[in-house]
Amino acid sequence: MSDLSKVVAPPRSVSSNKGRFYGSWIAAAIALLALPYIFSSGGSLTTFSLIGISIIFSLSYNILLGQTGMLSFGHAVYYGLGGFATIHGMNLIADSKLPVPLPLVPLIGGITGLFFAAIFGWVPTRRSRTAFAMISLGVAELVASSSLILRSFFGGEAGISANRTKLLPVFDWNFGPQIQIYYLVAFWTLLAVVAMYALTRTPFGRMCNAVRDNPERVQFVGYDPHVIRFLAFCIAGFFAGIAGALTAINFEIANAAYLGAMQSGVVLMATYIGGPGFFIGPIVGAIFVTYLLLALSDLTAVWQLYFGLFFISVVMFAPGGISGLLMKHRPLVRAGTLFTVLRAYLVALVPILTMIAGLILAIEIVARHTVNAGEDPNTKAFGVRFNAASPLIWLLAVALVIGGFVVARQTWRWVGKAWDEALIAAREKGFYA
Amino acid sequence: MIVTSTLNGVLYGMLLFLMASGLTVIFSMLGVLNFAHTSFYMLGAFFGFQISRWFGFWPGLLVAPLLVGLIGAAIERYGLRHVHKNGHVAELLFTFGLAFVIEEVVEMIWGKSPVDYRVPRLLDFPALTIFSTNYPAYKMFMLLASVAIFLALLIALKKTRVGLIVQAALTHPQMVGHLGHNVDRIFMMVFGIGTALAAAAGVIAGPALQTQSNMAELLGPILFVVVVVGGLGSLLGAFIASLLIALVQTFAVSMNGSLASIFGPLGPGNTQPLLADIWNVTIAQIAPIIPYLLMIVILLFRPKGLLGTRES
Numbered sequence: 066m067s068d069l070s071k072v073v074a075p076p077r078s079v080s081s082n083k084g085r086f087y088g089s090w091i092a093a094a095i096a097l098l099a100l101p102y103i104f105s106s107g108g109s110l111t112t113f114s115l116i117g118i119s120i121i122f123s124l125s126y127n128i129l130l131g132q133t134g135m136l137s138f139g140h141a142v143y144y145g146l147g148g149f150a151t152i153h154g155m156n157l158i159a160d161s162k163l164p165v166p167l168p169l170v171p172l173i174g175g176i177t178g179l180f181f182a183a184i185f186g187w188v189p190t191r192r193s194r195t196a197f198a199m200i201s202l203g204v205a206e207l208v209a210s211s212s213l214i215l216r217s218f219f220g221g222e223a224g225i226s227a228n229r230t231k232l233l234p235v236f237d238w239n240f241g242p243q244i245q246i247y248y249l250v251a252f253w254t255l256l257a258v259v260a261m262y263a264l265t266r267t268p269f270g271r272m273c274n275a276v277r278d279n280p281e282r283v284q285f286v287g288y289d290p291h292v293i294r295f296l297a298f299c300i301a302g303f304f305a306g307i308a309g310a311l312t313a314i315n316f317e318i319a320n321a322a323y324l325g326a327m328q329s330g331v332v333l334m335a336t337y338i339g340g341p342g343f344f345i346g347p348i349v350g351a352i353f354v355t356y357l358l359l360a361l362s363d364l365t366a367v368w369q370l371y372f373g374l375f376f377i378s379v380v381m382f383a384p385g386g387i388s389g390l391l392m393k394h395r396p397l398v399r400a401g402t403l404f405t406v407l408r409a410y411l412v413a414l415v416p417i418l419t420m421i422a423g424l425i426l427a428i429e430i431v432a433r434h435t436v437n438a439g440e441d442p443n444t445k446a447f448g449v450r451f452n453a454a455s456p457l458i459w460l461l462a463v464a465l466v467i468g469g470f471v472v473a474r475q476t477w478r479w480v481g482k483a484w485d486e487a488l489i490a491a492r493e494k495g496f497y498a
Numbered sequence: 499m500i501v502t503s504t505l506n507g508v509l510y511g512m513l514l515f516l517m518a519s520g521l522t523v524i525f526s527m528l529g530v531l532n533f534a535h536t537s538f539y540m541l542g543a544f545f546g547f548q549i550s551r552w553f554g555f556w557p558g559l560l561v562a563p564l565l566v567g568l569i570g571a572a573i574e575r576y577g578l579r580h581v582h583k584n585g586h587v588a589e590l591l592f593t594f595g596l597a598f599v600i601e602e603v604v605e606m607i608w609g610k611s612p613v614d615y616r617v618p619r620l621l622d623f624p625a626l627t628i629f630s631t632n633y634p635a636y637k638m639f640m641l642l643a644s645v646a647i648f649l650a651l652l653i654a655l656k657k658t659r660v661g662l663i664v665q666a667a668l669t670h671p672q673m674v675g676h677l678g679h680n681v682d683r684i685f686m687m688v689f690g691i692g693t694a695l696a697a698a699a700g701v702i703a704g705p706a707l708q709t710q711s712n713m714a715e716l717l718g719p720i721l722f723v724v725v726v727v728g729g730l731g732s733l734l735g736a737f738i739a740s741l742l743i744a745l746v747q748t749f750a751v752s753m754n755g756s757l758a759s760i761f762g763p764l765g766p767g768n769t770q771p772l773l774a775d776i777w778n779v780t781i782a783q784i785a786p787i788i789p790y791l792l793m794i795v796i797l798l799f800r801p802k803g804l805l806g807t808r809e810s
Contacts, residue, residue: 130587134587136587136590136591138594188794188797188798191797191801192801194586195525195530195531195586195590195730196726196730198531198590199531199722199723199725199726199730200726200793200797202719202722203719203722203723203726203789203790203793203794204790204794205719206719206787206790207787207790207791207794210786210787210790211787214779214783214784214787326715326719330594330598333591333594334595337591367602367606369598369602370599370602370603370606372598373595373598373599373602374599376591376595376598377577377592377595377596377599380581380584380588380591380592380595381577381580381581381592384581384584384585384588431606431607432606435606435607435608435609
């Protein structure tokens with residue numbers, strides 16, 4: 066037992082670890098500062114800003130999903146309300162010429178998110194698991210429908226807008242150009258990430274994990290799981306509000322789509338795809354999904370279908386998300402047995418890619434016949450030209466899918482075998498995690 | 499107005515219960531709330547529409563639920579069952595992703611605008627006249643059909659051997675397995691029948707309501723409210739909640755009063771736009787949010803729902 070615990074959690078050399086810990090934060094800060102000098106086009110600056118916002122939003126969602134075990138379908142409510150409050154706040158500040166600079170404005174969104182999470186959170190957090198998920202969905206629909214009724218605050222379908230340059234300038238920065246907005250977002254992203262990381266290290270963060278794993282035992286220790294869930298919900302609402310505020314500042318507009326079901330769905334998917342089990346997971350997910358959505362919508366008309374299928378395959382085959390999948394290989398890397406697995410992966414990749422190509426081809430053919438019916442059947446998807454009307458292309462798609470599937474099953478067995486061997490070898494050398 | 503509203507409310511309630519019953523049975527047995535349940539309802543409506551264009555309405559009523567039931571059973575067998583080992587969150591998210599994909603597929607094949615799904619000619623006449631308002635025969639048919647399915651379900655559950663096993667599996671799935679029944683196959687069957695019921699509701703409701711690619715998204719949250727208000731896993735609770743929510747919402751839609759009209763000159767003038775919004779909104783306008791308000795109020799007093807016994 067003690068042998069195993071030494072292996073799983075070896076005593077750490079404190080000073081070098083601390084150096085690495087702070088070093089990685091400083092490196093992240095420098096990377097954020099340097100990014101605009103490497104990719105200086107306006108488009109990439111906008112993308113980076115969106116990614117930063119998405120990171121805050123996904124991490125705030127992971128306070129619920131990953132750390133406290135609450136699956137919420139309505140997290141965008143606090144994001145959206147934060148955004149609306151920010152727009153109203155910016156208009157108020159500009160109109161009455163209050164001495165508030167723009168970098169402080171996201172706090173308005175955060176406090177609004179906190180406030181509404183405290184109001185709406187008490188009832189859903191009484192329950193856990195499925196019931197919580199359903200109630201959070203109901204609350205989300207309540208707010209989303211109300212936003213169309215209370216037109217003067219939410220501005221109906223058009224939404225409401227503000228002008229960010231009308232606020233007090235800071236050191237000659239009026240926050241008109243995108244580069245200044247990028248630095249504003251980067252600053253808040255770093256701040257929020259550090260704060261949320263610190264939260265996971267506090268006793269409260271540990272109690273959240275305990276509520277996730279065994280709420281009954283938490284009660285025996287003398288805590289109320291409901292209160293802990295509620296507090297976690299409020300904190301998540303606060304950071305979601307900050308993300309919403311940054312979005313509102315970035316686009317200078319807030320509309321009903323901010324707090325809709327789609328927004329809640331995307332943050333859930335981003336967090337889950339990144340992997341809710343690790344702190345880094347939602348960051349990976351936010352970067353990946355934001356980039357994927359931007360890239361896919363350029364490539365094909367039915368990109369949402371691909372995204373949905375991708376999400377389902379992550380749920381089915383990689384339940385720990387991208388970060389979970391990568392972390393599974395850690396013992397192999399440390400034991401040096403990764404190579405055998407990688408070789409098996411490379412072999413398995415060929416039939417799987419064949420199958421995916423066939424699937425994409427089939428979807429694109431159907432899409433060509435239904436979405437753009439009656440147009441020229443010679444079409445182009447993912448940069449490849451083909452004639453969607455010819456029976457040959459149908460045959461090709463079917464052959465690719467079936468052939469790929471049959472071969473993939475066989476190669477997958479090899480992967481399993483290689484994986485088992487590598488893992489056993491790693492365990493023999495004493496690397497368990 | 500009261501008679502028509504009651505009829506409409508009961509009709510809407512029965513349709514809701516057709517879906518809520520499938521959802522409840524699936525939840526009780528598999529422990530997973532099928533997020534894609536209303537997507538199967540939508541699939542039913544679109545399949546019914548497509549079959550009605552080729553062969554007519556009545557074959558569609560029979561074939562579309564069968565097809566959707568088969569699809570549902572296949573999804574359980576080849577998808578959900580594999581996700582099961584990854585836990586409840588993964589299962590719920592699998593159905594969530596499924597709902598997303600089904601909506602996209604429907605949108606891809608039938609487009610975003612509503613399709614022209616017509617009431618069969620046989621039933622296209624006013625059935626009764628209530629205070630000079632005609633009540634269409636098709637709505638009477640909807641009501642009768644959903645009541646008939648409800649009764650058939652009740653008899654199948656209470657009087658047959660299969661129903662007995664399903665009932666037993668609701669509360670003691672392990673015990674049923676120990677007794678030598680193939681629980682996996684029962685699960686697949688129940689999932690298939692549950693989705694087929696949802697599809698039947700879709701075929702019946704399709705011509706009267708709008709058959710459109712967002713119909714799953716519109717109904718989904720309300721259905722989950724019904725299940726939560728009734729108490730997760732309780733069939734009777736789901737029945738009461740379906741009727742309650744349907745009646746409340748139907749009556750609300752037909753009312754025009756607002757706070758301003760109730761208090762008349764006693765109310766405050768138009769002081770502030772936000773207050774004015776609240777003051778002037780009619781009951782009919784807030785009808786869409788009433789189910790959610792009802793849910794919150796009921797859960798405040800009964801956290802487990804009306805007849806719920808299980809924590810989750």
